Amino acid sequence: NASYKVTVVGSGNWGSVAAKLIASNTLKLNSFHDEVKMWVYEETLPNGDKLTDVINQTNENVKYLPGIKLGKNVVADPDIANAVKDANMLVFVTPHQFMEGICKRLEGKIKEEGVQAISLIKGMEVKKEGPCMISTLISEKLGVNCCVLMGANIANEIAVEKFSEATVGYREDEEVAERWVKLFGTPYFQVSAVQDVEGVELCGTLKNVVAIGAGLVDGLDMGNNTKAAIMRIGLREMKAFSKLMFPSVKDSTFFESCGIADVITTCLGGRNRRVSEAFARNGGKRSFDELEAELLQGQKLQGVSTAREVYEVLSHRGWQELFPLFTTVHKICIGLLPPSAIVEYSEHTPNFS
Ligand code: NAD
Ligand code: 13P
Secondary structure: OOOEEEEEEOOOHHHHHHHHHHHHHHOOOOOEEEEEEEEOOOOEOOOOOEHHHHHHHHOOOOOOOOOOOOOOOEEEEOOHHHHHOOOOEEEEOOOHHHHHHHHHHHOOOOOOOOOEEEEOOOOEEEEOOEEEEHHHHHHHHHOOEEEEEEOOOOHHHHHOOOOEEEEEEOOOOHHHHHHHHHHHOEOOEEEEEEOOHHHHHHHHHHHHHHHHHHHHHHHOOOOHHHHHHHHHHHHHHHHHHHHHHOOOOOHHHHHOHHHHHHHHHHHHHOHHHHHHHHHHHOOOOOOHHHHHHHHHOOOOOOHHHHHHHHHHHHHHHOOHHHOHHHHHHHHHHOOOOOHHHHHOOHHHOOOOO
16 A cells, blocks of 8 residues: 655756656556645746646646646645645755755655655755755755765656666665665666765766866867866866765766766756856856856756855865866856866866876
8 A cells, every 4th residue: 555655846847857757656656646746836927827727737847848748646736835744755856056945944844754855956055064965954954864866867858758877875774765766767767776875966966067167168169079078077076076075975976877977968968068058159258147047948057056166165175276177167157267268277187096
């Protein structure tokens, strides 16, 4: 008999695809209730309709994932407290900058016992003490165990069921990790679990900064070798940063879908890359905010704010010179350096083992 009830907190591009994946599985797996709730940050569409109503009437998120049926067992709800109140499996998938506020709204609203969470959110917060991963924020604010799921997962491709892989990162409880693997996995979405929550989450978070670098290279028409160099240097900085922050991070995690594979797909086809290319083509004269609004129409970039957050950590510790790519990307984003600076440091890169 069904013991698990799932709520997806978030309904953007990836949030909607995650709901679709999960809803296809809850219908097949006896241990899960069929219905999947999805919290929607309510919006009024240009014709005056509420997004939530349209999702429930058409079974489609017409703004963030048009043309894809989510599954009739997905029920959209604009009331966050109501959406989570019966759930014992919470899936968090919103842009990272909104999570602090969302956690505040959820305090005291979730079930008191037996709740597990997973974060699909690529990003982090920076506190005085250093970086705070989003899974940690969720754990601390809501008092729940929180796994992560990251990977080479451009949402629009998974929406049309093209084959891809993903990585679940867990802390201790392998059984819980396997439950998440079951909930997400399909023949076209292969999920595996590794015991390295920080490593998996930092991979997903930091690759967005590398993707901004790759987009600049595209906007400057510098070619494939240059882009491959940015991806290699970026991966090396991702590994070095992760291990300095959390010595427990495993080398092998960088070879999972959440590591090298996500760097590749995001640098080839992601939104961060796309907006960054436009930034470089405009010679850095139009801001990322303006280009994001124009090109993504409500979807959110994570790379620019993550570059700033990483830079805050680096400057606090005096580590800027150890991370020339991360540092340069941030300085280009805020207009302190021109886009062409993306390749001007590489001969000075330090040699991390
Ligand atoms: P999105 O960028 O498509 O959409 C933005 C979402 O934010 C919308 O649902 C919007 O309603 C909501 N929003 C706007 N203002 C808000 C506010 N003030 N408070 C709360 N919500 C607000 O979202 P997404 O693609 O689902 O991204 C969510 C996370 O998933 C991000 O961390 C992203 O890096 C990650 N991710 C995305 C993809 C992808 O291909 N889209 C793939 C893997 C991971
Ligand atoms: P973008 O946000 O750059 O589109 O990256 C999506 C992603 O995380 C792919 O795994």
